[in-house]
Amino acid sequence: MKSKRIENSVFNFLNQSVRHFKEIGSVAPDSSTCINSLVNPIPFDSAELILEYGAGSGAVTGEILKRKEPESTLISFEKNKIFYSRLRKNLKGKNIFIVNEDVFNSRNILLLRFGVQGGSVDCIISTLPWSSLKFEELLMNEILPLLKEGGIFIQYMYTLSVLKGILLRPILKRHFSQIDLDFVFFNIPPALVYTCRTSIKK
Numbered sequence: 001m002k003s004k005r006i007e008n009s010v011f012n013f014l015n016q017s018v019r020h021f022k023e024i025g026s027v028a029p030d031s032s033t034c035i036n037s038l039v040n041p042i043p044f045d046s047a048e049l050i051l052e053y054g055a056g057s058g059a060v061t062g063e064i065l066k067r068k069e070p071e072s073t074l075i076s077f078e079k080n081k082i083f084y085s086r087l088r089k090n091l092k093g094k095n096i097f098i099v100n101e102d103v104f105n106s107r108n109i110l111l112l113r114f115g116v117q118g119g120s121v122d123c124i125i126s127t128l129p130w131s132s133l134k135f136e137e138l139l140m141n142e143i144l145p146l147l148k149e150g151g152i153f154i155q156y157m158y159t160l161s162v163l164k165g166i167l168l169r170p171i172l173k174r175h176f177s178q179i180d181l182d183f184v185f186f187n188i189p190p191a192l193v194y195t196c197r198t199s200i201k202k
């Protein structure tokens with residue numbers, strides 16, 4: 001039963017990927033090794049508000065749901081309507097909200113729908129295909145204003161992008177005071193996971 005569900009999810013992902021490759025940016029949901037590498041840096045014991053950008057099949061979302069404290073809130077953004085409907089159907093839990101909106105409008109949506117102010121998010125985890133987006137604009141207009149002082153931003157990139165010479169680190173370095181890197185070989189394709197921290201003003 002579980003393997004049938006995974007098969008459906010992979011098929012569904014591939015199907016959407018063929019139709020909207022630029023927006024999805026990958027052919028398969030993230031592997032469990034990649035999910036762990038993405039989710040491990042989230043400070044679950046202290047985080048009150050976690051955002052996810054690009055929930056896709058819900059593989060990362062499901063793991064956050066398993067690990068988060070019941071009182072902490074997870075708000076996941078997913079623009080693709082098919083993925084969104086599946087996420088709404090499959091993911092249930094306390095304090096989890098799936099939002100069918102573009103992340104470039106996330107600050108506005110968070111304020112209007114949830115009363116979330118800037119500077120109040122503990123962690124933003126993103127599996128967006130950063131190289132096909134105006135990523136630095138997203139960082140400056142949405143991600144950085146939303147994060148608390150000392151807040152965490154997690155983003156991955158595929159090694160294929162490195163081969164093409166498309167690099168994420170220099171962009172992140174311009175905006176974050178601390179950046180840690182993890183290499184995930186067991187993923188299609190292998191990935192680099194960046195964990196970045198905003199500075200704490202004294």
Ligand SMILES: C[S@@+](CC[C@H](N)C(=O)[O-])C[C@H]1O[C@@H](n2cnc3c(N)ncnc32)[C@H](O)[C@@H]1O
Binds near residue numbers: 026028029053058079
């Ligand atoms: C690589 S996939 C996510 C993979 C996901 N972690 C998984 O394992 O299934 C990237 C996702 O970001 C979504 N996305 C891309 N651009 C977006 C945007 N501007 N706003 C919201 N979601 C977006 C895509 O629809 C896609 O589902």
